[in-house]
Amino acid sequence: MDKLASSNFVNLLPFRDNDGCLVITIKMEKWDPDDINVQVLFCLATAVVSCLENYPAFQICGIRVIFDAKNYSLKHLRSLVPRYIPLIAKALRNCLPVRFKSIHVVNEANIFHHVWSILKIVLSEKIKSRIFFHGHNMQDVHKFIPKEVLTYEYAGDCTSYNGGVIKEVDKIYDRFSMMIKTFFSKNCA
Numbered sequence: 001m002d003k004l005a006s007s008n009f010v011n012l013l014p015f016r017d018n019d020g021c022l023v024i025t026i027k028m029e030k031w032d033p034d035d036i037n038v039q040v041l042f043c044l045a046t047a048v049v050s051c052l053e054n055y056p057a058f059q060i061c062g063i064r065v066i067f068d069a070k071n072y073s074l075k076h077l078r079s080l081v082p083r084y085i086p087l088i089a090k091a092l093r094n095c096l097p098v099r100f101k102s103i104h105v106v107n108e109a110n111i112f113h114h115v116w117s118i119l120k121i122v123l124s125e126k127i128k129s130r131i132f133f134h135g136h137n138m139q140d141v142h143k144f145i146p147k148e149v150l151t152y153e154y155a156g157d158c159t160s161y162n163g164g165v166i167k168e169v170d171k172i173y174d175r176f177s178m179m180i181k182t183f184f185s186k187n188c189a
Contacts, residue, residue, distance in 0.1 A: 004036050004044050012048075015149040015158060020061035021101050022052070023149055029071035033079040042087070053097045062099030064145055066154060070107035077111060082118065089122040103131045104141050106154070 009030040013023040031041060052058045080088075092100060105112070113133075120128055134140045138155035150156025 004031065004040055007031070009041075010044060010048055013149055013151065013158065016061070017064060017145050017149055019101065020057065022058050022061070022063045023066065023145055024048075024063055025066045025068060025151075025154075027068045027070070028076055029068070031076070033075050038079045038084065042084075045091075049096050049098060059097055059099065062101035064101050065103045066141070066145070066150075067103055067105045068107050069105055069109065069112045072109055072112050072115075074111065077115060080115070085119055085122060089119065092127050093124055100127065100130060102144055104144060105131065105133045106138070106141060107136060108133060 007030045009027055011025045011027070013025065015023075017023060052063070105116075116133075123131075132140075132144070138150075141150070141154060142156075147154075147156045149158055151158050
């Protein structure tokens with residue numbers, strides 16, 4: 001999990017948008033399914049959400065996600081679909097203690113639209129209405145998230161920022177590890 005967290009796969013941007021929302025970037029190109037198991041990916045996502053629940057403002061104001069699908073490939077597709085589609089759908093609906101104000105998919109390839117056609121079947125209308133596809137048009141992203149809080153790679157004014165995830169996950173790592181070990185010892189015995 002440490003390897004994926006330090007790879008800049010998930011990044012918490014240092015500034016909030018005008019609504020007080022935390023902005024999180026997820027970069028699929030930083031995850032190699034052959035090197036890092038998909039279960040590790042979900043463990044990191046759970047750890048990040050566990051960190052967010054320590055800050056009630058994120059539960060109230062919500063988060064905005066930039067899902068960068070650059071270099072999303074058949075390898076990623078094979079790892080995530082269709083086995084984990086119900087898990088992802090449940091997580092987005094009501095299982096996480098966080099409000100998803102919007103999810104912005106950028107740099108998506110054609111293959112990603114096939115994933116979307118499967119995923120949207122199991123999502124609620126409310127969540128579907130909060131997912132936006134922008135392709136390579138970063139000016140369109142700026143209509144939702146001010147460019148002042150975005151990094152240069154998303155045509156923003158903020159310098160690149162990394163380390164937020166590792167610092168936050170380190171704070172709860174022992175508690176999170178115990179939770180995972182307890183879950184697996186009870187459910188896999």
